[in-house]
Amino acid sequence: MKLACVEILRSLVSFPTVSRDSNRPLIDWVRNYLADLRIESHLVPNADGTKANLFATVGPSAPDGLVLSGHTDVVPVDDQKWSSDPFQLTARGARLQGRGAADMKGFIAAVLARIPDWSRARLRRPMHLLLSYDEEIGCLGVSSMISAASESLHQPAAVIVGEPTGMRLATQHKGVCVAATKVTGISGHSSLTHRGESAVMLAGELIAHLREISDKLASQGPAGARAFDPPYTTVSVNRISGGTAVNVTAALCEFVWDIRPLPGADSGAIVSALAAHGEHLLAQLARQGKRCEIETTVLADAPALRAEKDGRAAELVRAVTERHETDIAVPFGTEAGYFQQAGWSTVVCGPGNIEQAHRPDEFIERSQLEECETFLDRLIHRHLA
Ligand SMILES: [Zn+2]
Structure with a gap:
């Protein structure tokens, strides 16, 4: 059975693989599609089996292959x-609209559409398809897939992650670190602040400290970061909840915050800096006989992609692309x-525009899918055939 890219995309979009829900129906659909082509799939499920990564190989079991990778989950439409x-x-018209069309089922559809021809072409080196779950909620699935794939596959020459770059070659992106800070104060009547301690106010001091860190980073971005917009590591607090009533000192306050570290920057150092400031505040309170608590949990910490010196993946992409633009740095995090x-040369290059991602009426242009299919064909024929 050979399906056109748009038909495959139609099927992929029809599975509502919002990260909080199962991606298994989509994974099973891909597995069946590959099984029809006599290609075996390996699943790497999550703990309760409701989600799975999938990897499969077209061509021989051999080193120096090419990994094409994408995530199967999408953001909610609520x-x-x-x-x-x-x-x-x-x-x-020229647009195909649907959740995930750009981010990033379009790329997956383009790869799947070309696989029948590649599997008939008797490749000398393998193409590995790697599909993950839970990318949109902090890249939670990909690590177990990389471990499993590293054990059973030969070392590949290069990885292309097909997040939407408008088919431009992206050689670097920032990391994404998400942390939650829980502040426990002392509840009491709001007129007795010498006994109680508002967790909301304590959280406010911590947030002010993060603002200081953020401002400092903005004023001293390294020169090498010019490819990024903005050219420095960012820190922002974007969700907060706490307190029960205006006349009760708040017992609890929790805020969630985000670090986007430049390649080479250390998000852990920022988390530690906040912890140190927290310790300082707690010590001050302890001297007043007040016992409060501050606890920060890192919820996700996806590493940045750094530009590789003489990277194989970038070299392979450049050799087959018609575009002769400079490499770009993308502002968003990816896998x-x-x-x-894991030691695999990696770049990001895929169809569609990230500005369409996560929005209502997300779309991909047909011409982007066509460009992606042509690009992939050239890549496979030049490097693997
Ligand atoms: Zn994505």
Whole structure:
């Protein structure tokens, strides 16, 4: 059975693989599609089996292959106004609209559409398809897939993560670190602040400290970071909850914050800096006989992608691309940093525009899918055939 890219995309979009829900129906669909082509899939499920990564190889079991990778989950459509059913691919002229069309089922569809031809082509070196779950909620799935794939596959020459770059070659991106800080104060009547301690106010001091760190980073971005916008590591606090009533000193306050470290920057140092400031505040309170608590948990810490010196992945992409633009740095995080950490040369290059991602009426242009298919064909034929 050979399906056109758009038909495959239609099927992929029809599975509502929002990260909080199962991606298994989509994974099973891909597994069946590959099984029809006599390609075996390996699943790496999560703990309760509701989600799975998938990897599969086209061509021989050999080193120096090419990994094409994407995540299968999508962001929710809650509270978004769509002009069509988000889980039904809808054609609007040159655009194909649907949740995940750009981020990043379009890339997966393009790879799957080309696989029948590649499997007939008797490749000399392998193409490995790697599909993950839970990318959108902190790249939680990809690590177990990389471990499993590293054990059973030969070392590949390069990895291409097909997040939407408009088919431009992206050789670097920032990391994404998400942390939650829980502050426990002392509840009491708000007129007796010498006995109680408002967790909200304590949280406010911590947040002010993060603002200081953020301002300092902005004023001293390293010169090498010019490819990024903005050219420095950012820190921001974007969700907070706490307190019960205006006349009760707040017993609890929790805020969630975000660090986007430049390649080479240390997000752990920022988490430690906040912890140190917290210790300082707690010691001051202890001298007043007040026992409060501050606890920070790192919820996700996806590494940055750094530009590789003489990187194989970038070299392979450049050799087949018609575009002769300079490499770009993308502002968003991807799973690429994990592949690079595993010792695999990695870049990001895929169809669609990141500005469409996560929005209502997300779309991909047909021409982007076509460009991606042509690009992949050239890549496979030049490097693997
Ligand atoms: Zn994505």
